[in-house]
Amino acid sequence: MNTKDKLFKLNISEDDTCYICGMNSESIDHIFFGCHYIKATILHVGAWIEIRLPFRDVLRWRLEKMGTRVQKDIQNATLNACVYHIWRQRNLSRHDLTLLHPQKLALLIIEELRLRIEGMDKRKLHASDKQWIQRLLQC
Ligand SMILES: [Zn+2]
Numbered sequence: 430m431n432t433k434d435k436l437f438k439l440n441i442s443e444d445d446t447c448y449i450c451g452m453n454s455e456s457i458d459h460i461f462f463g464c465h466y467i468k469a470t471i472l473h474v475g476a477w478i479e480i481r482l483p484f485r486d487v488l489r490w491r492l493e494k495m496g497t498r499v500q501k502d503i504q505n506a507t508l509n510a511c512v513y514h515i516w517r518q519r520n521l522s523r524h525d526l527t528l529l530h531p532q533k534l535a536l537l538i539i540e541e542l543r544l545r546i547e548g549m550d551k552r553k554l555h556a557s558d559k560q561w562i563q564r565l566l567q568c
Pocket residue numbers: 447448449450451452453459460463464465466
C-alpha cells in the first residue's frame with residue numbers, strides 16, 4: 430500500500446511535507462526511516478543503549494530485543510520514548526515552535542530514561558543487569 434500518506438489523507442497533516450525537515454513527503458516511511466533528523470536522534474539514543482542495528486531495522490528492535498527481561502524492558506521503554514518525543518517534536522515543528530537539535534533531543538530522551546532507571550528497584554536484579562544499568566547511568 431502506498432503510504433503517501435495516511436497522515437495526509439486522514440487530515441492529520443495539512444499538507445504532505447515533513448514538518449521536521451521540510452524536504453520530503455511526511456509518510457510513515459519517511460518519519461520513521463527516512464528523515465535525517467529522526468535518524469540522527471535514534472542512532473544517538475541507540476548507541477547509548479548499546480543497540481547498533483541499522484536504522485532501517487529500528488522497528489525490528491521492538492521485535493527482537495536482546496538480553497535479559499530487564500534489558501528488554503529498558504529497550505522497550507527507550508523505543509517508546511523515542512517515538513513519543515519524535516512525534517512531539519514533529520507537532521512542535523508543525524506549530525512553528527523551535528525544533529531541538531537531534532543530539533539535544535537524544536540527550537533529553539536519555540535523561541528521561543536515566544531518571545526512570547534510577548527509580549527502579551534494583552535489589553533483586555542479576556549482577557550482569559546491575560552492571561549494564563550502571564553503564565547506562567554513567568555514559
Ligand atoms: Zn523529514
